[in-house]
Amino acid sequence: xxxxxxxxxxxxxxxxxxxxxxxxxxxxxxxxxxxxxxxxxxxxxxxxxxxxxxxxxxxxxxxxxxxxxxxxxxxxxxxxxxxxxxxxxxxxxxxxxxxxxxxxxxxxxxxxxxxxxxxxxxxxxxxxxxxxxxxxxxxxxxxxx
Numbered sequence: 596x597x598x599x600x601x602x603x604x605x606x607x608x609x610x611x612x613x614x615x616x617x618x619x620x621x622x623x624x625x626x627x628x629x630x631x632x633x634x635x636x637x638x639x640x641x642x643x644x645x646x647x648x649x650x651x652x653x654x655x656x657x658x659x660x661x662x663x664x665x666x667x668x669x670x671x672x673x674x675x676x677x678x679x680x681x682x683x684x685x686x687x688x689x690x691x692x693x694x695x696x697x698x699x700x701x702x703x704x705x706x707x708x709x710x711x712x713x714x715x716x717x718x719x720x721x722x723x724x725x726x727x728x729x730x731x732x733x734x735x736x737x738x739x740x
Contacts, residue, residue, distance in 0.1 A: 599665040608674040611658050612681050615651055615720070622647050637710055644712040648719050652727075655719075659727040671724035679721040 599607070626643035634642070659671065690696040704713035 599662055601665065601670065604662045604665050604670060605674065605677075607662065608658065608677065611654065612678055614654055615678070615682070616685070618650050618654070619647055622650070641710070641712060644716060648716060651716070651719055652723055655723040656727050659724055659731060663728060663731050666728070668725050668728050671728045675721045675724045678724075679717055682717065682720055 622643055626639050630639035630643055633639075687701060690701055691698060703709065704711045707714055
């Protein structure tokens with residue numbers, strides 16, 4: 596594989612985040628337009644969230660596979676942290692200040708005990724790159740990569 600400069604890795608990581616955003620918006624429209632009318636709000640929320648996490652992992656896998664030889668795991672922890680901070684800032688910034696969603700409703704999405712799964716999205720965003728990196732490195736070490 597071709598080694599990338601670390602700066603290019605971080606810039607590529609920055610460029611990946613809008614792909615997450617577009618994916619989330621499209622899946623949100625699909626959830627509201629198709630899943631919610633067919634199955635109800637909570638089943639649509641759960642299936643839509645799990646679908647988004649799955650697609651996000653595919654995107655993360657493609658990114659990590661591309662940069663894997665150029666990075667250390669610590670670089671991918673930083674990229675996961677960057678993506679998570681960007682996501683939270685966008686969520687609170689856009690949905691509260693632009694869309695007018697009350698703070699209580701935004702914070703309610705973090706309540707796993709109420710069946711809200713947004714926290715799983717953030718955990719996947721944060722931990723996904725480093726975990727995928729470890730899996731790919733382990734596979735390469737086992738001769739299966």
